[in-house]
Amino acid sequence: MLFFAIETICPWPDLFPKGRILSERDRHMTLAFLGQVDPVSLLSRLHDFPDPGFRVGLAGCFDAPLFLPEKHPRTAGWHVRLFEGGEMFVQFQRKLASWLCLPEKDFLPHVTLARDPKDLSEWRQTFSLRPLYLQHIHLYKSLGSSRYESLWQYPILPPFEEKEHTADIAFTVRGEDWKSLHLHASLALAFQFPPLLPFFDAERNPHEFDELIEGLNCLIARADAECGAPFKAVSYHGDVSVRRDGIWEWEMIVDV
Numbered sequence: 001m002l003f004f005a006i007e008t009i010c011p012w013p014d015l016f017p018k019g020r021i022l023s024e025r026d027r028h029m030t031l032a033f034l035g036q037v038d039p040v041s042l043l044s045r046l047h048d049f050p051d052p053g054f055r056v057g058l059a060g061c062f063d064a065p066l067f068l069p070e071k072h073p074r075t076a077g078w079h080v081r082l083f084e085g086g087e088m089f090v091q092f093q094r095k096l097a098s099w100l101c102l103p104e105k106d107f108l109p110h111v112t113l114a115r116d117p118k119d120l121s122e123w124r125q126t127f128s129l130r131p132l133y134l135q136h137i138h139l140y141k142s143l144g145s146s147r148y149e150s151l152w153q154y155p156i157l158p159p160f161e162e163k164e165h166t167a168d169i170a171f172t173v174r175g176e177d178w179k180s181l182h183l184h185a186s187l188a189l190a191f192q193f194p195p196l197l198p199f200f201d202a203e204r205n206p207h208e209f210d211e212l213i214e215g216l217n218c219l220i221a222r223a224d225a226e227c228g229a230p231f232k233a234v235s236y237h238g239d240v241s242v243r244r245d246g247i248w249e250w251e252m253i254v255d256v
Contacts, residue, residue: 001142002042003033004096007135008080008111009158010062011191017122019076019114022146027111029080029134032097039141039151046139046152050095056157056174056247057133058085059187061197065127066110067120076117080109080132083183083202115146129197131190133159157247159184168235169254174247179205181240182215185252189219193230199223209240231256
């Protein structure tokens with residue numbers, strides 16, 4: 001069985017309710033299911049793979065538990081809500097399905113976490129918002145028992161990466177403008193402290209470096225006033241640079 005899916009990166013909880021839990025490496029968002037298809041024939045076409053329209057991974061969150069199929073659920077998962085590029089992502093999924101000559105059908109963005117969940121009420125009660133980002137696109141082959149092998153990968157840059165730092169927390173944050181840089185920096189903070197999510201301002205649009213820092217520190221201050229936060233502030237540190245491919249990068253230092 002072959003299918004296309006996109007990596008879904010998240011600070012997963014250590015424990016889930018009972019069920020056959022998928023390993024972290026096998027959690028993904030399915031984009032198009034092909035079934036029994038000759039991989040050699042398909043691999044020869046991938047030079048013409050549709051452009052996703054984004055070069056840096058999209059930011060979002062898991063916003064609700066999801067049980068499929070609805071009438072007699074056999075899987076438990078979480079629904080995905082994107083903070084940016086939602087319509088672009090749906091258009092890409094449709095373009096991919098069309099390129100594969102698959103019938104058009106509604107797309108439900110979600111990640112399956114368990115087969116045969118034992119207690120749906122426990123899955124509902126233990127759910128909480130979790131940040132995520134979408135990364136590389138893969139052509140996967142099913143190995144059975146909810147295990148998958150990647151046969152091909154379309155690389156996409158992560159929106160942030162944590163860096164070693166002597167005393168504080170540091171990240172390399174990427175974006176394509178001030179707005180996405182602010183959103184991805186906020187996401188990096190939420191990966192460290194998911195309760196930050198309800199205080200997100202995904203529409204905030206700074207126009208310069210000082211506004212970027214002010215927005216992030218406002219986010220920390222709001223969260224700290226409501227539930228406490230493990231950060232003091234984002235430092236007024238570093239310059240935003242532009243790579244040869246046009247992607248912006250900034251080293252964010254967070255005082256803890």
